[in-house]
Amino acid sequence: MKFRDGMWMVAEGKRPEYAEEVYSIAEHPAGNSLSLLCPTKRILQRSDSLNLPTLTIDIRAPFDGVISVETTHWLGALNPGPHYDLYPAGKPEKCNPGISKTDTSTTLRSGSISATVKTGNHDFDIRFHATDGSKELTSLLNRSVGFAYSPAPSNQLVTGDMSKFQHYIFTQTTLSVGESVHGLGERFGAFNKVGQAVTLWNADGGTSSDQAYKNIPFWISSRGYGIFIDTPDKVELEVGSERCCRVQTSVEAQRLKWYIIYGPTPKEVLQKYSILTGKPGKVPSxxxxxxxxxxxxxxxxxxxxxxxxxxxxxxxxxxxxxxxxxxxxxxxxxxxxxxxxxxxxxxxxxxxxxxxxxxxxxxxxxxNPYLGQASPVFKFAASKGYLLKRKNGDIFQWDLWQTGMGIIDFTxxxxxxxxxxxxxxxxxxxxxxxxxxxxxxxxxxxxxxxxxxxxxxxxxxxxxxxxxxxxxxxxxxxxxxxxxxxxxxxxxxxxxxxxxxxxxxxxxxxxxxxxxxxxxxxxxxxxxxxxxxxxxxxxxxxxxxxxxxxxxxxxxxxxxxxxxxxxxxxxxxxxxxxxxxxxxxxxxxxxxxxxxxxxxxxxxxxxxxxxxGIPLSLRAMCLEFPEDPTSWFLDRQFMFGDSLLVAPIFEESGDVEFYLPKGRWTSFFTNKTRVGPGWFKEHHQFDTLPLYVRENTILVLGKWHEMRTVYDYAQGVEVCLYQTKPGAKTTVVDSEGEEVGVLEIGEEGHLIDQDFLTGAWHVTRNGRSTIKSKATEN
CATH class of the missing domain: 3.20.20.80 (Glycosidases)
Known part of the structure; x- marks a missing residue:
């Protein structure tokens, strides 16, 4: 949703209003929140406070490393559900909030992240940064927070009948030079979303369109932070596509709330995000x-x-x-x-x-959650009130997918x-x-x-x-x-x-x-x-x-x-x-x-x-190598866990080009090593591909003849050492996921803490056994 036509003109049929200054700040006695009153023009004299809208911006410190920002136009508007089920495992107690002031600013601290609001010269300037001052993350600057009507009202009187208007709230967080944006659900287009307009609205669009089955209102930045938009409503984002230097988030509502999550690493961002929305469930072996x-x-x-x-x-x-x-x-x-x-x-x-x-x-x-009317079960479910209804009381039906299909009402x-x-x-x-x-x-x-x-x-x-x-x-x-x-x-x-x-x-x-x-x-x-x-x-x-x-x-x-x-x-x-x-x-x-x-x-x-709260596979390279700028643009390879790099092959010929980050990498199939960072080309038949093991890895493999996925993961295994150094560790679990032991490389470079391994297990150094051989018992 664009509200402007370029930098200078308003979009046809839209009327945006912007928070032009922070007029006043109310502090919570607990020191964990600020409430900003922001008029849509600068207040230079007393009469300027009449006949104009204001926006309220509430900035809170929910837990360490996270700040929430909620922007509201009309505070009296209802906020109906559903709402996301936040903190399913409980809200963390750890938080170190606090408010500090200077002559020209007020800062809210939430552990490792802070928000600083300028308070002088009729400014509108909110900066999000590391509390220790080591890094600025993003900001809300001039004309970056506001609301918009569509169509544009001729005067304020006509907004008495809001049925004739759409009302949007929007924010624009700044994009720094070279910053990239990733996530927003299972999106099949370019991995870096900068330059894209993204609509978060679940749709059955296949994998060759800008629609997505899984729209997730969360994105992660290469600058070490993420933003979770706290609404299941239809959200529209202009990621450097309305203003090249900003990410605009808009929703048709009277309020918009999001959380900014500071890592500083992307893994830490995801870990804190999982506190908000939940960790993945475990799955059986x-x-x-x-x-x-x-x-x-x-x-x-x-x-x-x-x-x-x-x-x-x-x-x-x-x-x-x-x-x-x-x-x-x-x-x-x-x-x-x-x-x-x-x-x-x-x-x-x-x-x-x-x-x-x-x-x-x-x-x-x-x-699926639908029910075709040809089934006798349809009449039963309809009579019991189990199916979604229209406003007039009819069962909602359409001939999409199944004839006369109804929808199960899980509310x-x-x-x-x-x-x-x-x-x-x-x-x-x-x-x-x-x-x-x-x-x-x-x-x-x-x-x-x-x-x-x-x-x-x-x-x-x-x-x-x-x-x-x-x-x-x-x-x-x-x-x-x-x-x-x-x-x-x-x-x-x-x-x-x-x-x-x-x-x-x-x-x-x-x-x-x-x-x-x-x-x-x-x-x-x-x-x-x-x-x-x-x-x-x-x-x-x-x-x-x-x-x-x-x-x-x-x-x-x-x-x-x-x-x-x-x-x-x-x-x-x-x-x-x-x-x-x-x-x-x-x-x-x-x-x-x-x-x-x-x-x-x-x-x-x-x-x-x-x-x-991180992906097992496919794991984006930037999660493991966030300091490598190239890793944020790699969308034809991935990590499987923290130690295996996989580069699928898309050519019939078997030719493939892939990138190895800094370090020594060993081909799983040949035990040959390559040293990154750099791009490499290889040729493969159908039974191999670039599968590389990261240095300092202890890789535990099942027996040569293992064919099923459920067995004793500590019996008869091959323990493969890949350029390991003292202190390298790996955990071994059983088929229920419970830890049975930890393998570690000792000061002498040898494997220690191995008593829990059973059967004819053996160790190979600088790779794995590439020829089937009878294991020798240690």
Whole structure:
């Protein structure tokens, strides 16, 4: 939303008003907040205080390293919900607030961050900076805070009828020279958002548009701070795109609140952000294995499912989770939780046979929060008030996706209870995990929720939180707190608490694979630890080379799923069952096996990611190397945990160019080392890619023959030392995520504290064993 036409003119049909000075400051007695009265013109004489608007800016110190800023035009305006569920684990007690003054300024301190307000010469100048004076972060300067009408009113009298006007609040934080901005959800465009106009409004737009399934009102700056916009409402940002030197945030409302979070490192920013909106939930070790789907519109039954899994077993490709996509339900009946009796006459027995065969451990099914009117369940749900209504009392319906589709109203506690009972029916049949698809197409016009106090526009994005929360907690109640797994498509702030998320509908092209990488990187910077993608691409028929390159990328995401639209993703259907070493089947088998071997590292890193509120994979390079300016612009590679660098390949030829930050890096596949910083070019076949291990890493690998993801991560392992120095450490956890020991390099350069390792484990130096050999017991 632009309010100006260039620097000098107002945008057509808009009338912005700006806070022109800080007229007065009220201090809270506790010393933890300031309230600024800011008129929209400078007050040079007493009569200037009449017939003009003011803005109130409340600056507060909620906890150490964080300051909130709330701008309000009319204080009497209601502020209906929903509101984000902040501090889900409790508000931290640690805070060191205080107020200090000089002749020309007032400063509010909140631990490591401070806000200084100039108070002389009719200024409007608010600076956010490190309390110790080491760094200025950003600021609110002249004409940077205000409100706007659209259309422009002819005089103040006509605003007596606000139904004829839209009213916006906006702020413009300064962008420094060279500063970059990242995050704002799962965005598939350029990684650095400077120069972009971004609308935070959940939409089913695929991965090739500026729309996003997961809009997160949080962004992180290369200057060591982040900003969380505290509203699920539709937010529009001009990131250096209205004024090149500012980030403008606007919302159609009477108030706008955001938090500025000081790191100074980006990891610390995310850790503090997770205090506000919640840490990611833990996921079980089995979920890191390969998931295989039936695909979307394909025709399948029990015979089809068994043939897939038997084919995978015959090709040494273990499947941990089998996923039944949409057509486990009857056509026109989505989503009434009733299996298609013609294709699946006894689903409970079928699932039991599937698990008893040993072909798969867990089963997942697809659901969405909608209900087609063809199902008898529709009438039942409508009669009980479980579906969203129009203002006149009609059920809200449209023929979008499902004919006469209704929408489950999760603001109705009884609707939630009923929905959970439907999920329990699936669990009784043997279902272990749920793919929570959709949740983006939530209307905001002519609707009234069961909780009529809620703002329909705010509910559009917030619905994703309620929907996934209900399903996630139902799985927790059945299987245990750390055993719940979703495959969710839509999200908003806080939804990281209900893992995991996947990247939505992508095409089967190298460009779409690159879009997906950018989406995963951006979402990770919103505190989402776990993320996946449709391996091979969702739309279309991937050529074998795309499929194989995507397999390598997909098995190095935190979670890995084969899924398509109208074609299967089992490897032999992609390349006519090429049995060569570089065929689809052998390629998938190698990468699946590699992920299984990496599980001691992956699962230990997963616990750290949850605790710190940071992504496991895809982890943006800037999180690990914030002092390297190049790391803030790398959107074709990522870190998997803190020690593995991954550069997917987007060329059929196998040519790839990637960047290594400062230090010595060792190729996982060859043990050859490279020294960064610098750009490097390599050529790879389909069973390798640039996978580099950071120096001073102790990398614990499972046995050569490990194929599944759940095993004893301390037994028979290979402990690989990569240019380690005294003090280097790594934690080993069990398959439940509990710590079993810490490996450390002692002063003599040898491994100490290793008594907890069992079986025929061994140590390799300067890399790993690249030839299978019998391990020797220590």
């Amino acid at each position: 089995w979920s890191f294995g390969l998931w295989l789907s039936t695909s979307f519109t394909t025709n399948y039954d029990e015979k089809t499912v068994n043939s897939f899994l038997e084919g995978m077993k015959a090709r040494d490709i273990p499947v941990e989770v089998f996923h039944f996509d949409c057509f486990w339900l009857r056509a026109f009946h989505w989503c009434d939780f009733v299996f298609d009796s013609e294709m699946f006459p006894d689903p409970k027995a079928q699932i039991a046979r599937l698990k008893a065969s040993g072909l798969v451990k867990k089963v997942c099914v697809w659901i 109705n506690p009884e609707a939630c209870e009923w929905y959970v009972s439907c999920l329990e029916g699936l669990f009784d049949k043997g279902v272990d995990a749920i793919k929570t698809d959709f949740g983006e197409r939530i209307p905001s016009i002519d609707v009234e929720w069961f909780d009529s106090s809620l703002d329909p526009r705010k509910m559009h994005n917030y619905y994703a939180f309620l929907y996934n929360k209900v399903v996630y907690e139902a799985i927790q109640d059945r299987f245990g707190e750390n055993e719940a797994v979703l495959f969710a498509r839509t999200a908003t702030a806080g939804t990281q608490r209900f893992p995991l998320q996947w990247g939505g509908d992508c095409e089967s092209t190298p460009e779409a694979m690159a879009e997906s990488v950018r989406g995963g990187l951006s979402l990770g910077l919103g505190g989402f630890a776990f993320w996946s993608v449709d391996i091979g691409g969702f739309e279309g028929y991937p050529p074998p080379w795309i499929y194989k390159r995507w397999v390598a990328f997909g098995l190095l995401c935190s979670h890995s799923r084969l899924h398509g639209s109208n074609s299967f993703r089992v490897p032999w259907t992609v390349d006519d069952d090429d049995t060569s070493e570089q065929g689809c089947s052998k390629t998938l088998a190698k990468w699946t096996s590699l992920k299984a071997r990496l599980m001691p590292y992956i699962f230990a890193q997963a616990q750290i990611a949850v605790e710190q």
